[in-house]
Amino acid sequence: MTTALYETLKPYLEFLHLQITQEEFNSLEKMRFEMLSxxxxxxxxxxxxxxxxALKHVLDSLLPLVFSKEALKGKRVVDLGTGGxxxxxxxxxxxxxSKIMAVDSRKKSADFVSKIAEKLNLNNxxxxxxxxxxxxxxxxxxxxxxxxxxxxxxxxxxxLEFSMPLLKKGGQAIFYKGPKLDEEVSEAVNSMKIFGITPENxxxxxxxxxxxxxxxxFFIARRMKSVPKKYPRRPGIAAAKPLC
Structure with missing residues (x-):
């Protein structure tokens, strides 16, 4: 494996103890080619x-496998707002x-991801x-x-309002976040209370x-209590009037 993708990812994968097979690298490389074409x-x-x-799209996407690979194996997973x-x-x-579902409100996004998935033969x-x-x-x-x-x-x-209703009891939400995560957690106290998010889960x-x-x-939370039927609220309300 001598591709630019491999050479860029190799030191990070080794440091993070994340193993990728030749076949998986080939698929990731083909994904890059098909996307950029x-x-x-x-x-x-x-x-x-x-x-x-390699770093901001591929490695970033794979980071949940570093700390939750076993939790993701053979499971039903949904990516909310998948974009590209x-x-x-x-x-x-x-x-x-695993059965992966990619959801986005934009037709362009759904069409693009469907096209790439078909070229990669991703039946899952x-x-x-x-x-x-x-x-x-x-x-x-x-x-x-x-x-x-x-x-x-x-x-x-x-x-939290978007994801908790989708999870089975005991299901896990994994949110990618940046340097302002602590600030977001402080602002989401009411939302966490509504959905039963505590330090224990x-x-x-x-x-x-x-x-x-x-x-x-990453912010990781399990759904341990029932979610009121009114959530998520009608389109646009969660963003306009957040529960925090």
């Missing part, structure tokens, strides 16, 4: 340089026994164009997922500057 890619990202793509397919596409490559990835608020009120999806992930969608308070995972060339934090 598609004119729609620029709609979702300004990252074209190989090293930056991150982290849904890399996770689908790395978790062939389903793509849905839908407002997240409507998705969470649909009986086909409410309380049906083991894991909810979201990478760059909204504030912590809004994410939540945790924060921080990646240091020694582990990554950028700051990345």
């Amino acid at each position: 598609d004119s729609m890619y620029k709609t979702f990202s300004t990252i074209f340089e190989p090293e930056e793509y 397919g991150f982290p849904a596409l890399p996770l689908a490559i790395m978790l062939p026994d 990835l389903e793509v849905l164009q839908c407002r997240i608020e409507d998705f969470g009120q649909d009986f086909l999806y409410r309380e049906q997922f083991d894991i909810v992930v979201s990478r760059a969608l909204s504030s912590l308070s809004v994410l 939540m945790s924060i995972k921080r990646f240091s500057s020694e582990q990554l060339p950028y700051e990345r934090n």
Whole structure:
């Protein structure tokens, strides 16, 4: 394996003890090629340089595997607000026994991710164009997922309202966050109370500057109590009037 993707990721994967097979690398490399060859890619990202793509799209998408790989294996996972397919596409490559769903309200996003998934033969990835608020009120999806992930969608308070209704009891939400996570946690006290998030069923995972060339934090929470039927509220309300 001598591709730019491999050479960029290798030291970080070794440091994080994250193993990737030759076949998985080949699929990740093909994903990069297919994405960058598609004119729609620029709609979702300004990252074209190989090293930056490897770190900010591929490695970043795979970070939950560092601390929750066993929890993700063979499970039903949904990526809320998938955008250009991150982290849904890399996770689908790395978790062939899991059922991954990528949800986005934009038709362009759903079409793009579907196209890339088809070219990669990712039969374990389903793509849905839908407002997240409507998705969470649909009986086909409410309380049906083991894991909810979201990478760059909204504030912590809004994410809790979006994700908790989708999780089975004991299911886990994994939110990608940046340097302002502690501030978001402070602002989401009321939201956490509503959805039963306590120190006993939540945790924060921080990646240091020694582990990554950028700051990345994760907020992780389990749904342990029933979610009132009124959540998530109608489209647009969670963002306009957050519960915090």
